[in-house]
Amino acid sequence: SRRLVLAAAQMGPIQKAEGRDVAVGRMVRLMETAHRRGAEVVVFPELALTTFFPRWYHEDLAEADHWYETALPSNATAPLFEAARKFNIGFHLGYAERTPDGHRFNTAVYVHPSGEVVLKYRKVHLPGHAEYEPTRTVQHLEKRYFEVGNLGFPVVRAPVGETSVNIGMMICNDRRWPEAWRVLGLQQVELVMLGYNTPSLNMENRGFEAHHLRVFHSHLSIQAGCYQNACFAAGVAKAGDEDGHELFGHSIIVNPQGEIMAQATSWGDELIVADCDLGMCALGRSTIFNFEKHRRTEAYGRITAQ
């Protein structure tokens, strides 16, 4: 059978004043732990190299340039690539990307142990707002700092560990959209790598989203996505208190039955590992979610209508 030892590397908070070197040092230690625990791939969170900077307003976008990567690897990120080679472990990294022609994206890549970038994804569902909102106690400026991703939801069959796996990606808010899961599912995705930074406090809850439902909604979305598309997912958080703003953690690894195989229990750097039998993806795919047999696309027109 095709098996994969999958690690999700939750990261504790990164403060605004902390440099890339602090985060990268912690990530290398997590990769070493992953290696010791037999993992073949390690998944890091969204925007893993810095604090969740979209909470900080810069009037002039150029003032925000220091939050972005312009090359991968760079001097700052080279230790991740070295660790991948040394420990023979692939890794998924979320980071802010600024392209040579000045476009800004919330991006994730999967890097093979050799250092080759095998898959790149740019976040499609950008939550929040583009302008400073004085009534908010904390800003969520993803629509200011990023353009909508222009790569779609690609899936590639890539060497991961001892086997080849159909891998796809989502970033944070994407996980709440069944359309995103289905587009990956239609490409026979077997493993979804998904990083997130989710505040414990929903500024817009209007009294209806009780505090304890925040994690529930995150898990509900990932578990349903895996079940309905017969795939595994690593949902990996940044957690804890970043400059007084709490991110809720609760990273999970989920199987195609929608079950949580492993869950982080701290709000710090924490590695969770699961031994995934990729053969499990075949059940849903060949029975209840055999898309070719049972989907009724003639009834779904509204999904893609503008």
Ligand code: CDT
């Ligand atoms: N990073 C990210 O996408 N976070 C969102 C919170 C949005 S609140 C404006 C999420 O869906 O988890």
